[in-house]
Structures are given as structure tokens and as C-alpha cells.
Amino acid sequence: MEYRIVEDINEMKLDDIVRLLRTTYWADKRPVEKIEKSVQNSKCYGLYLEEAENLVGFARVITDYATNYYLSDVIIDEKYRNKGLGKALVSHIVSSPELQGLRGILVTKDAQKLYSQYGFEVVDGRVMLRNP
Template identity: 55%
Template sequence: MQYRIIDGAENLKINDVVRLLKMTYWAENRPLENIEKSMRNSACYGIYLDVEEKLVGFARVISDYATTYYLCDVIVDTAYQHMGLGTALVSHIEALPEYKGLRGVLITRDAHGLYDKFGYKVLNNRAMVKESKY
């Protein structure tokens, strides 16, 4: 499967990103305005299948580029999951020099196996989350 990883929100079509985020439990009801604003204020990455010219994966990173980055909105189209695309996307992000040596943070309820490969560990009794209300 031939794919390419694209860096930058300006290189991603908002409708493609919205389609992917609507597949998730965490962003299925996120308003378009919030998606657009989140993309403007984050480093965005996407996976396009070359043959179909279709966005099949997306992720965002929020960082101070000095101590910590937050990896979020990682999604692979359900029709293309379990093909290594999520691993490829996270691997690409993890290899970028701007995140080297920084603490990586993420929140997931069901993708621990993916992130274990990159050294992420579950923190018991320490991580706290305040849910959004949109």
C-alpha cells in the first residue's frame, strides 16, 4: 500500500479531517468551528493513500517545544485500520526533531497497544482530564 504523510494543516482538506473525526468517540460531535480552530493552533499530520488520493489518517500535536507535547486526535479510517497506518503516522511524528527529548502525553481508552510501541505508559492515579462541553 503506497501512502504519503503530509505535514501542515494548510495541506489537509478540512472536509476530509471532519469525516475522520466523526468516526471517533471523542470528536464525533465536535463542531466544525472547533475543528478548524484546533487545526490552526496545532501541528497537523495526515496520511494519504496515493492510489485513491484519500486522507485515511490524521493526528495533531500541541507543544511548547521545550518540555512537553500532547499527541491528540489520532485516527485512521475504520476501513484502513490494522494495516500499519496508525503506526506509520505516530512513528513519523515521534521521529520529528521538534519532539525529540520532550515528554509525550496522550489520552486513549482503547489504543494502548499502539502507543506502547513508542514508550508511552499508562499512569495510574495521576492523569486527570476535564471533559469538554460542546
């Protein structure tokens, strides 16, 4: 399955991001204005397939680029799950040069198995950390 990951928010459509986030339990009621503001103030990653016109994966990182980063809003379109795309997206993010040497933080209630493959460890129920 051919895919590409983009890091330029200008290559992603807000409507596509909203569409993906509306399918989640954590952001399904988040107002569009908040989604737009969160995207503008984060490092965003989009995943596109050769066969699909629209965004099929999305994630964003909040960071100071010095000590910590917070991985948030990781989502793969339901039609494309279980094909390794979530792994590809998370792998790309955690190997990004600008995040090397930083502690990673995330909160999840159902994806600890995915993130543990990339060095994140559960520290308090839903909170996971990845030490540099």
C-alpha cells in the first residue's frame, strides 16, 4: 500500500481533519474553531494513500522542541485501519529529527499496545511516556 506522510499543514484540508476527528470518542464534539486553532498551534502530520484523494490519517504534536512533546489526535480513517498505517504514522513521528532527545507524552485508553512498540510505557492508567 503506497502512502505518503506530509508535515506541511498547507497540504491538508481542515475539512478532512475535522471529518477524521468526528469519528473519534475524544474529539467528536470538538468545535471546528477549536480544531482549527489546535492545528494552527501544533506540528501536524497527514497521511495520504495513492488510491485515496482525501486525508486518511492524521496526528499532531504539541512541543517546546527542547524538553517534551505531546502526541495527540492520532487517527486513521476506519476504512483503512489494520493495514499498518497507524504504525507508519507513529514511527514517522517518533523518528522525526526535531523530536529526538525529547520526552514523549500521550494519553490513550485503548491503544497502549500500538504505542508500546515505539518505546512508550504506561505510567498511570492512560498516560504513557517515552523517555529520550
